[in-house]
Amino acid sequence: xxxxxxxxxxxxxxxxxxxxxxxxxxxxxxxxxxxxxxxxxxxxxxxxxxxxxxxxxxxxxxxxxxxxxxxxxxxxxxxxxxxxxxxxxxxxxxxxxxxxxxxxxxxxxxxxxxxxxxxxxxxxxxxxxxxxxxxxxxxxxxxxxxxxxxxxxxxxxxxxxxxxxxxxxxxxxxxxxxxxxxxxxxxxxxxxxxxxxxxxxxxxxxxxx
Amino acid sequence: xxxxxxxxxxxxxxxxxxxxxxxxxxxxxxxxxxxxxxxxxxxxxxxxxxxxxxxxxxxxxxxxxxxxxxxxxxxxxxxxxxxxxxxxxxxxxxxxxxxxxxxxxxxxxxxxxxxxxxxxxxxxxxxxxxxxxxxxxxxxxxxxxxxxxxxxxxxxxxxxxxxxxxxxxxxxxxxxxxxxxxxxxxxxxxxxxxxxxxxxxxxxxxxxx
Numbered sequence: 390x391x392x393x394x395x396x397x398x399x400x401x402x403x404x405x406x407x408x409x410x411x412x413x414x415x416x417x418x419x420x421x422x423x424x425x426x427x428x429x430x431x432x433x434x435x436x437x438x439x440x441x442x443x444x445x446x447x448x449x450x451x452x453x454x455x456x457x458x459x460x461x462x463x464x465x466x467x468x469x470x471x472x473x474x475x476x477x478x479x480x481x482x483x484x485x486x487x488x489x490x491x492x493x494x495x496x497x498x499x500x501x502x503x504x505x506x507x508x509x510x511x512x513x514x515x516x517x518x519x520x521x522x523x524x525x526x527x528x529x530x531x532x533x534x535x536x537x538x539x540x541x542x543x544x545x546x547x548x549x550x551x552x553x554x555x556x557x558x559x560x561x562x563x564x565x566x567x568x569x570x571x572x573x574x575x576x577x578x579x580x581x582x583x584x585x586x587x588x589x590x591x592x593x594x595x596x597x598x
Numbered sequence: 599x600x601x602x603x604x605x606x607x608x609x610x611x612x613x614x615x616x617x618x619x620x621x622x623x624x625x626x627x628x629x630x631x632x633x634x635x636x637x638x639x640x641x642x643x644x645x646x647x648x649x650x651x652x653x654x655x656x657x658x659x660x661x662x663x664x665x666x667x668x669x670x671x672x673x674x675x676x677x678x679x680x681x682x683x684x685x686x687x688x689x690x691x692x693x694x695x696x697x698x699x700x701x702x703x704x705x706x707x708x709x710x711x712x713x714x715x716x717x718x719x720x721x722x723x724x725x726x727x728x729x730x731x732x733x734x735x736x737x738x739x740x741x742x743x744x745x746x747x748x749x750x751x752x753x754x755x756x757x758x759x760x761x762x763x764x765x766x767x768x769x770x771x772x773x774x775x776x777x778x779x780x781x782x783x784x785x786x787x788x789x790x791x792x793x794x795x796x797x798x799x800x801x802x803x804x805x806x807x
Contacts (some may be wrong), residue, residue: 490648531647
């Protein structure tokens with residue numbers, strides 16, 4: 390059975406859980422607490438030398454890292470990844486956009502606020518995430534002006550990847566209310582069959598641990 | 599004919615040029631000078647709303663952004679992208695590693711040093727790139743201990759993506775001499791048929807412009 394090493398409150402890990410659920414594929418979840426440095430132990434680094442979650446164990450001792458590479462691997466041959474060459478390329482374009490222009494600002498702002506409890510020494514780093522984070526949301530808003538989903542006319546893993554941290558962007562201090570198209574899209578993603586929500590983040594518990 | 603919008607000194611753009619050359623595919627190069635804000639003009643943003651290079655124009659007015667999505671698109675069905683499902687997934691894993699854990703430190707350090715001329719106000723940002731940049735190089739060194747290339751036994755687009763900024767990491771102040779395996783791999787990449795070097799960066803010209 391597939392095994393996922395992850396944290397239930399991490400958007401990158403939630404992507405994998407959401408996809409596997411929508412593909413009706415069973416999996417075993419192994420919790421890895423990054424605040425307790427569980428992704429930096431010698432045992433974990435043996436599995437993923439880059440020390441990050443999520444990590445997919447495809448079969449015993451065969452591992453695949455990087456959330457969006459995992460999404461691509463799991464969705465190939467399903468309706469969630471278009472086989473058309475151009476649409477497939479556009480899905481990958483949005484997956485790279487998410488990891489380069491979106492996640493480093495929107496996810497890490499949330500990490501500073503909700504995992505670390507906004508310590509003063511992170512104030513400048515947090516402030517610096519605002520402009521590029523909003524720039525990513527602006528790009529999304531513009532793209533969704535004429536489309537229901539990110540690629541083609543259908544829900545794909547590009548939507549799963551972008552939904553993961555966009556729908557909790559407010560937890561990192563981003564004001565989402567001004568993004569009308571993004572909000573409509575978030576609602577469409579939530580209405581997909583077999584959608585599961587991300588587990589609520591227990592701020593006080595994480596900040597204390 | 600394929601059209602590439604890019605900057606000859608950008609590693610992300612060089613990836614595309616190197617791949618197209620090795621695939622013996624002809625293309626037209628349209629120079630975009632990021633220091634002159636040419637990727638932020640209304641005309642360019644019409645093509646790529648995220649305002650980044652490289653950008654591939656597949657056919658008139660059909661664009662594909664994100665360097666690694668472009669590599670994947672262009673190499674599908676060629677020996678540079680394995681068709682085996684697991685090897686293919688591993689290629690994508692390294693492409694995402696490159697954009698998330700490598701490029702933001704190793705490429706941007708080079709940008710601060712060689713494009714911007716290391717202005718004092720960037721000293722702290724530059725210093726903060728050292729540890730994660732070396733961490734990425736450490737991961738690469740470890741992976742190459744038992745392998746000639748990043749995925750399988752052959753040169754793939756994972757090597758092209760990682761070569762682009764690794765081979766000029768010293769231009770951003772990274773000390774590469776301690777990475778014996780990485781150096782051997784750089785040499786193997788350079789020895790591939792139809793390899794073309796990145797154009798030398800004319801520091802003074804860029805810093806002045």
